[in-house]
Amino acid sequence: MTAEWYAAPTSIAEAVDLLRRSPDALIVAGGTDLMPRLRRPRARVSGLTNRPFVSLRRVNSLDDVQFCRHRLSIGSVVTHARIATDSILHSDATALVDVAVGIGSPAVRAWGTIGGTIANASRSMDAGPALLVLGAEIEIVGAGYRRKESFADFLFGSHRTSLSAGEVIETVTLRPTSLRTGSAFVKQGVRRVMDIAIATAGAKVVLDHENVIQQIELAVGNIGPLPVLLSELSDSFVGVRAEDAIRDIPRAVENAVAVNGDGRVPDDYRKAVCGQLAARAFKLACDRVVTQGV
Amino acid sequence: MSSRQMIDVEVNGRSEEFEVEPAETLLTALRVRLGLTAAKQGCGAGQCGACTVMIDGRPAAACLTLAAQVDQASVTTAEGLKNHPLAELLLRHGGVQCGFCIPGVLMALIATLESVADVSEGDVRTALAGNLCRCTGYRPIVDAALEWASSR
Numbered sequence: 001m002t003a004e005w006y007a008a009p010t011s012i013a014e015a016v017d018l019l020r021r022s023p024d025a026l027i028v029a030g031g032t033d034l035m036p037r038l039r040r041p042r043a044r045v046s047g048l049t050n051r052p053f054v055s056l057r058r059v060n061s062l063d064d065v066q067f068c069r070h071r072l073s074i075g076s077v078v079t080h081a082r083i084a085t086d087s088i089l090h091s092d093a094t095a096l097v098d099v100a101v102g103i104g105s106p107a108v109r110a111w112g113t114i115g116g117t118i119a120n121a122s123r124s125m126d127a128g129p130a131l132l133v134l135g136a137e138i139e140i141v142g143a144g145y146r147r148k149e150s151f152a153d154f155l156f157g158s159h160r161t162s163l164s165a166g167e168v169i170e171t172v173t174l175r176p177t178s179l180r181t182g183s184a185f186v187k188q189g190v191r192r193v194m195d196i197a198i199a200t201a202g203a204k205v206v207l208d209h210e211n212v213i214q215q216i217e218l219a220v221g222n223i224g225p226l227p228v229l230l231s232e233l234s235d236s237f238v239g240v241r242a243e244d245a246i247r248d249i250p251r252a253v254e255n256a257v258a259v260n261g262d263g264r265v266p267d268d269y270r271k272a273v274c275g276q277l278a279a280r281a282f283k284l285a286c287d288r289v290v291t292q293g294v
Numbered sequence: 295m296s297s298r299q300m301i302d303v304e305v306n307g308r309s310e311e312f313e314v315e316p317a318e319t320l321l322t323a324l325r326v327r328l329g330l331t332a333a334k335q336g337c338g339a340g341q342c343g344a345c346t347v348m349i350d351g352r353p354a355a356a357c358l359t360l361a362a363q364v365d366q367a368s369v370t371t372a373e374g375l376k377n378h379p380l381a382e383l384l385l386r387h388g389g390v391q392c393g394f395c396i397p398g399v400l401m402a403l404i405a406t407l408e409s410v411a412d413v414s415e416g417d418v419r420t421a422l423a424g425n426l427c428r429c430t431g432y433r434p435i436v437d438a439a440l441e442w443a444s445s446r
Contacts, residue, residue, distance in 0.1 A: 003317035005297050006362040028360065035319070035358040036339040053316060057363055081352070105424020106406045108340055110352040111359070193423040194341065 001038050004052040011059060012141055015168055018054050020143040023165035025052040029077050030111035032104065033120040062115070062170065065089060071137070071173040076115025081106070083114065093174050094288055095130040095183035095202050095281075102126060102187065105194060115169040118151070123158040123262070128227025129202030129219035129281075130185040135175035142167045158225040180214075181206045182288030184281045187222075188273050197222050198265050201253075201277035203285040211242045211286070218282065220253065220274045224260035230278075232256075242286045249282055250275035301365040305330070306374030314361040321345045321356035324371060332372035332397035336426070343425030346398035346405075347371050353405035355424075372397035379445070380404060383438040391429035399425050403439050413443035 003026075009015040019025055026048065028034050043049050056062060062075040065086050072092055074083070083089055083100035090097055103109055103117075103126055117127050118138065136151035143166055151172075154162050163169065177183070183204040189195035200221040206214040216234045221227035233256045237245045254275035259267040298313045305328060314323055324330045324347070333356050336344035345356040348370040375381060381400060383389075390396050399422065406421035407413050418439045419432075427435060 001317045001319075002315075006299055006316035006360065008362070008365070028363075031358050031360060031363070032340055032355070035360075038317075039338055053360065053362075055360070055363055104340065105343060105353075105355075106402060106421055107343065107346055107353040107355045107424050108358075110405075111349075111354055193420075 001043075002050045004050060006053040006055065008055040008058045012061060012168060012170060015054055015056060015059060016141055016143050016166065019166045019168065022052050022054075025054045027056060027119065027168065028053050029056045029113040029116040029119075030079065030108075031116075032108045032112035033116055033122065037120075056115070056168070067176075068171075068173070070176060072176060073171045073173045074114055075171055076119075076169040077113045078115075080104075080109040080112050080114070080117075084109065092177045093130075093134055093183065095134055095185040095204065095285075096127070096174070098185035099126045099130045102193070114172055118154070118172065119161060119163055119169055121155055121157075121159050121161045123225045124196045124222050125227075126185070126187055126197065126200055126221070128155075128221040129200050130183075131172070131174075131202075132219035132227055132229040133183060133202040133204040133217040135217075137173045138169055139171045139173060140167050141170045146170070148173075152229060155226055177204075178206060180208065180289050182285040184284035184288065186277050186281045186284065188277055196264075199223055199270055199273045199277055200227075201274065201281040203278065203281035205242070205282060205285045205289060207242055207286060207289045213237050213240050213242060213245060216245075216282075218249070218253065218278050220257055220278060223257055223270060223274055228257065230256055242282075246279055246283050246286075249279040253278040299362050299365075301362060303364050303366070304368040306370055316360075316362060318361045319357055320347070320349075320354075320359040320361045320364055320369070323361035324356060324369070330371050330373050333401075334394055334397065336394075336398075340424070341426070342395075343398045343402055343422075344395055346401040346425065348401055348405045351405065353402050353424075370401070372400050375400060375404070378404070380438065380442040383442050384435065387434040387438040387441070389430055389434040389438045395425055395427045395429075399427065399435060403442075407439070407443060410443070413440065415440060418443070 062077040064075040080100040138154045139148045185202045187197035187200040189197045202219045204217045219229045334344035336342035340355040
């Protein structure tokens with residue numbers, strides 16, 4: 001593993017300026033995804049070797065969780081460990097907390113960041129379904145401009161995003177939650193920890209006092225290059241009682257998803273797991289409405 | 295911009311200043327430049343935990359950390375633990391067989407549980423999730439950690 005040089009700017013402006021002058025630089029935050037990728041034999045083929053490093057670890061302004069302009073804003077270098085224990089996120093972005101608690105090992109959670117996860121855009125990232133159901137937007141800074149787009153538009157495919165050379169992810173923002181809202185994320189792997197999931201699912205639900213679904217978002221991940229928000233299917237459950245939905249979700253999801261698997265398990269099995277996980281995430285989200293409700 | 299970089303890092307309580315290559319890992323810097331060989335090179339991908347050290351009190355895979363990234367930080371390796379009670383308990387419980395994983399196990403447990411009260415077996419297993427041991431089956435390691443946690 002080689003690199004031309006290493007720089008650790010202390011502000012976003014400085015980072016963007018470095019990247020403008022060296023568009024081939026690799027941005028490193030926690031390094032927990034990037035370093036193993038650099039060490040793989042195909043790193044050379046993918047053009048990842050012998051490029052400069054720009055580390056974001058010293059950019060303190062990116063290490064913050066706050067409410068900002070009516071959205072919940074998470075700085076791109078906020079670690080999974082911090083997300084797992086943050087009190088704002090515990091009440092308003094529970095699905096993302098579920099993700100953070102279950103990522104890798106304590107050492108990976110202590111340094112791996114939310115920005116790094118989405119910039120790396122692994123097809124197996126746990127964060128995908130959770131960010132989709134929470135309505136995530138990505139705010140990006142470039143030389144002399146800033147832009148934002150939905151997480152769904154930001155992701156192009158496995159290790160492919162809309163992030164161009166010279167751009168830095170500043171924050172991930174989430175839609176604020178209202179009363180009687182719950183969200184959850186679940187995954188299923190062969191091992192309980194340190195494994196790439198067979199499938200993942202996220203759910204966010206708003207229930208009325210009769211437990212009838214007012215709003216619902218369901219998403220699944222690890223079934224292909226991109227996590228999928230099941231908008232049409234979700235809409236069909238609006239007005240349905242939660243306990244009826246739990247019964248019908250597995251079959252509905254199984255029928256709705258197209259699996260483009262990685263061959264580790266049969267596609268049909270992955271589909272079935274997806275359906276069950278979606279129902280589990282939905283159930284957990286509903287339980288949280290009841291326990292957190294007014 | 296010069297390629298090599300001077301870093302100033304506190305390792306096991308001692309201030310160290312030395313030059314590193316831009317892509318050099320903390321693991322290489324510790325083992326080759328400083329001769330601290332407790333942290334082991336295992337998988338090189340953050341999966342096995344053999345290279346676990348503490349950076350500013352947090353557990354870290356030294357193989358996934360660039361040496362340049364610990365400039366101005368404080369790093370603790372198993373060498374810096376001196377006579378830690380957990381090390382003694384691991385021996386007494388038979389938690390050390392080939393020993394390759396032990397420096398990483400020590401650092402992972404201490405970094406995660408040192409300041410936690412009422413440690414459960416679940417807490418210990420969560421703390422150890424990133425550390426592979428192919429000898430013991432983990433039981434003696436978990437027992438040692440639980441005794442350490444309850445005797446503090």
